[in-house]
Amino acid sequence: MPPREGTYGLLAEFDTPSDLVRAAQQARHDGWRRMDCYTPYPVEEAAEAIGFHRNKVPLVTLVGGLMGLAAMFSMETWVSVLAYPLNIAGRPTYSWPAFIVPAYEWTILFAGLSAAFGMLALNGLPSLYHPLFNAPNFRNGATTDKFFLCLEALDPKFDLVETRAYLTTFTPTSVVEVEY
Amino acid sequence: MATSDLKPKDSDLNRRIDPATGEYRVIAPGQTFMSVTEKIVRIVLTPDTPLGWFAIFGVGGALATVLLVAVTWLFLVGTGIWAITQPVAWGFAIINFVWWIGIGHAGTLISAILLLFKQGWRNSINRFAEAMTIFAVVCAGMFPLIHTGRPWLAYWMLPYPNSMSLWPQFRSPLLWDVFAVSTYATISVVFWYIGMVPDFGTMRDRADSKIAQYFYGMLSLGWRGSVRHWMRYETASLLLAGLATPLVLSVHTVISFDFAVAVLPGWHTTIFPPYFVAGAIYSGFAMVLTLAIPLRKFYHLEGLVTERHIDNMGKVMLATGFIVAYGYGMEAFMAWYSASHWEAFMFWNRMFGPMGWSYWVLITCNLAIPLTTLWSRKLRTSIPFMFFISIVVNTGMWFERFVIVVTSLYRDFLPSSWGTYRATKWDYMIYVGTLGLFTALFLLFVRFLPMIPMSEIRMMLPGAKITPKATAKAGD
Numbered sequence: 001m002p003p004r005e006g007t008y009g010l011l012a013e014f015d016t017p018s019d020l021v022r023a024a025q026q027a028r029h030d031g032w033r034r035m036d037c038y039t040p041y042p043v044e045e046a047a048e049a050i051g052f053h054r055n056k057v058p059l060v061t062l063v064g065g066l067m068g069l070a071a072m073f074s075m076e077t078w079v080s081v082l083a084y085p086l087n088i089a090g091r092p093t094y095s096w097p098a099f100i101v102p103a104y105e106w107t108i109l110f111a112g113l114s115a116a117f118g119m120l121a122l123n124g125l126p127s128l129y130h131p132l133f134n135a136p137n138f139r140n141g142a143t144t145d146k147f148f149l150c151l152e153a154l155d156p157k158f159d160l161v162e163t164r165a166y167l168t169t170f171t172p173t174s175v176v177e178v179e180y
Numbered sequence: 181m182a183t184s185d186l187k188p189k190d191s192d193l194n195r196r197i198d199p200a201t202g203e204y205r206v207i208a209p210g211q212t213f214m215s216v217t218e219k220i221v222r223i224v225l226t227p228d229t230p231l232g233w234f235a236i237f238g239v240g241g242a243l244a245t246v247l248l249v250a251v252t253w254l255f256l257v258g259t260g261i262w263a264i265t266q267p268v269a270w271g272f273a274i275i276n277f278v279w280w281i282g283i284g285h286a287g288t289l290i291s292a293i294l295l296l297f298k299q300g301w302r303n304s305i306n307r308f309a310e311a312m313t314i315f316a317v318v319c320a321g322m323f324p325l326i327h328t329g330r331p332w333l334a335y336w337m338l339p340y341p342n343s344m345s346l347w348p349q350f351r352s353p354l355l356w357d358v359f360a361v362s363t364y365a366t367i368s369v370v371f372w373y374i375g376m377v378p379d380f381g382t383m384r385d386r387a388d389s390k391i392a393q394y395f396y397g398m399l400s401l402g403w404r405g406s407v408r409h410w411m412r413y414e415t416a417s418l419l420l421a422g423l424a425t426p427l428v429l430s431v432h433t434v435i436s437f438d439f440a441v442a443v444l445p446g447w448h449t450t451i452f453p454p455y456f457v458a459g460a461i462y463s464g465f466a467m468v469l470t471l472a473i474p475l476r477k478f479y480h481l482e483g484l485v486t487e488r489h490i491d492n493m494g495k496v497m498l499a500t501g502f503i504v505a506y507g508y509g510m511e512a513f514m515a516w517y518s519a520s521h522w523e524a525f526m527f528w529n530r531m532f533g534p535m536g537w538s539y540w541v542l543i544t545c546n547l548a549i550p551l552t553t554l555w556s557r558k559l560r561t562s563i564p565f566m567f568f569i570s571i572v573v574n575t576g577m578w579f580e581r582f583v584i585v586v587t588s589l590y591r592d593f594l595p596s597s598w599g600t601y602r603a604t605k606w607d608y609m610i611y612v613g614t615l616g617l618f619t620a621l622f623l624l625f626v627r628f629l630p631m632i633p634m635s636e637i638r639m640m641l642p643g644a645k646i647t648p649k650a651t652a653k654a655g656d
Contacts, residue, residue: 016643016647017643017644017646018645018646018647021646036406036407036408037406037407038404038405038406038407039405039407039410040213040217040382040405040634040635040638041378041410041635041636041638041639041644042407042410042411042413042414042635042639043407043410043644043646044411044414045646046407047407047408047410047411050407050408052407052408052411055408055411055412055415057412057415057416057419058415058419061416061419061423065423072359075339076350079339079347079348079350080350080351083345083347084345084346084347086349088349088351091351095351098350098351099350101353101356101359101360101430101434102350102355102356102359104426104430105356105359105360105363105427105430106359106363108363108367108423108424108426108427108430109363109366109367111419111423112366112367112370112371112419112420112423112424112427113366113367113370115416115419115420115423116370116371116374116416116420118416119374119412119413119415119416120401122412123406123408123409123412123413125377125401125402125403125409126401126402127401127402128397128398128401128402129402130402130404132404133404138404139384139385140385142385142404142405143378143381143382143384143385143386143403143404143405144213144214144217144382144385144386145212145213145214145217145638
C-alpha cells in the first residue's frame with residue numbers, strides 16, 4: 001500500500017461509554033459511515049450504533065471445522081482400507097465408529113484455529129502501525145479507560161473545520177486531528 | 181431472623197458482601213477502570229521483582245533440574261530404571277500423565293464452560309487457570325513421550341508418508357490420545373493467547389521502557405480496541421469456548437478409554453469416561469485454589485480474587501466430588517453385581533490386599549475430608565482451610581490414578597503371574613521434577629504476562645454500564 005498523506009480523521013475522546021454510544025448513534029443518524037469507535041473493552045452498544053451488526057467469524061469457523069472433519073475422516077478411511085489394511089481381531093477394515101474420535105478432534109482443531117486466525121485476519125491484524133497511534137491521547141486511554149469516536153477523512157461528509165465543530169457538539173473531552 | 185443473624189458484624193466484612201444477594205462480592209467496591217488496570221499492569225511492568233519470587237523460582241528451577249537429570253539418565257539407559265515391569269507395565273508415567281492432564285481440565289472449564297454459562301465471577305481467575313492448563317499439559321504430554329522408550333522416534337505416532345510405508349492403527353485409543361492431547365494443547369494455547377491480545381495492547385500503552393513497549397507491542401499484534409475488532413473478537417472467543425467445551429470432555433473420555441477398552445478387571449467399565457472427567461475437574465479446581473490462594477495474598481489481589489471465588493470453587497469441588505464418589509460406589513457395586521469372580525477379587529484386593537493402604541488414602545483424601553466439610557460456607561470462605569483442602573484433594577486424586585493403574589494390574593487372572601510395584605528413585609525424581617517445572621513456568625507467566633484479564637474485569641465494573649439516559653436520548 002502506498003504511504004498516504006494528510007488527515008486520517010478527527011478523534012473525539014469521551015470519559016464514559018454512554019457518551020460515546022450517544023455520539024456514535026447521532027453521527028450514524030446524521031449520515032456518517034466511515035467511522036469507528038475505540039474502547040478498552042467490548043461495548044456492544046457502540047458496535048450497534050455504528051451499524052456493525054454481523055461478522056463472518058462463525059462462517060469461517062464452520063468451514064474450517066468441516067474441512068478438519070473431512071480431512072481426518074478421509075485420511076483414516078484411506079489408510080485403513082487402502083494404504084495399510086490391518087486385521088485387528090477380525091474387525092472390518094472400514095470400522096468407521098473407531099474413526100469418529102480422531103475426526104472429532106480434528107473438527108475442533110481446525111474450527112478453533114479458523115476462529116482464532118480468521119478473527120485476526122478479518123480484523124486486519126497483525127498491523128503494528130496505524131495512524132491512530134499518532135494521536136497524542138489515543139494510546140494513553142484507548143486501552144485503559146477512555147472511549148474514542150473517530151470520524152474518518154474518507155467519508156464524503158468530512159471537512160476539517162465543520163467536522164471538528166460537529167464533534168464538539170457532543171461535548172467530548174477533546175477533539176484531535178489524526179495524521180497518517 | 182436467620183438472615184440478620186448471618187449478617188456480618190464488622191464493617192470491613194460488610195463492604196465485601198453484596199446486600200442484593202447476601203453473597204461475597206465478585207469484585208471489591210471502589211475499583212475503577214484505571215485502578216484495575218494499574219493494579220494488574222504494575223505487577224508485570226515493575227522493575228523490582230519481589231524477593232519471594234526469586235526464592236520460589238529457585239526452588240522450582242532446582243526441581244526442574246532434577247527432572248532434567250532424571251530424563252537425561254532415562255534417555256541414556258532406558259525405561260528399565262523405572263519400576264515398571266510385568267505385571268505392572270504402566271507405572272508412574274501413566275499415573276502422572278492422567279493426573280497432570282486432569283489438573284489442566286479445570287482451566288478449560290473455567291475459561292470455556294463458565295463463559296458459556298455467563299458466570300461473570302470467572303473473569304478474575306480464568307487467565308491464570310488457563311495458564312495452569314497449558315503448563316499442566318506440558319508436564320502431562322512429556323510422560324507418554326518419555327515412556328515410549330525411544331522418544332526421538334515419537335513422531336512415528338503421527339500419520340505421515342514414510343519410506344517404511346507404515347501407517348498408524350486408527351482403532352486404538354492410544355492413537356486417539358495422540359490426537360486428543362495434541363488438539364487440546366493447541367486449542368488451549370490459542371485460546372489463552374487470543375484472550376491476552378487486548379491486554380497486551382494495554383501493556384504496550386502503559387509500559388515506560390522501550391523494550392517492554394516493543395515486546396508487548398509485538399505480542400499485541402497492533403490491537404487498538406476498534407469496536408468492529410471487539411465484536412469479531414467476542415464472537416471468536418465464544419466460538420472457541422463452545423469448541424473447547426466438548427473438547428475438554430472428549431480428552432479425558434479418550435484417556436479413560438485407554439483403560440476402559442482393555443479387558444482387565446478394574447479397568448473394563450463403562451463408568452470410566454464420566455467419572456474420569458468429573459475427577460479431572462475436581463483435581464483441577466483444587467489446583468486452581470492451590471495457586472490462587474498464595475497468589476492473591478502475595479500480590480495483594482484480594483479485591484479481584486475475592487472470597488466469592490474461593491466459595492464458588494468450593495461448591496464446584498463439592499459437586500464434582502460427589503460425582504467421583506458415585507463412581508467409586510458404582511465400581512464397588514458392579515464388582516458385586518457383575519457376579520464375576522475376577523471383578524470381585526480385584527475389588528477385594530484393591531481394598532484389603534497388600535497395597536490396600538493406597539485405596540484408603542484415596543477415600544480419606546477424596547471423600548472423607550472434603551465431602552464432609554465443603555458443605556459449610558464458613559469453611560468454604562476460610563482461606564487457610566481451603567488451601568488445606570486443595571492440597572488434600574490433589575493428593576487424593578493422584579492416589580486415585582495410582583489405585584486404578586497399580587491395584588488393577590499387580591494381581592490379575594493368574595496367581596503365578598502376580599507381582600508388586602515399588603517406584604524407584606527415578607520415578608520420584610521425574611514426578612517431583614514436573615512439579616518444579618510447573619512451578620517455574622507458572623512463575624514466569626506471573627512475572628511477564630498479565631495474570632488477570634483486564635478487559636474482562638472492566639466489563640464488570642459499575643462504570644461500564646450504559647446509562648438509559650444515553651440510549652433514550654439517542655433516538656431523537
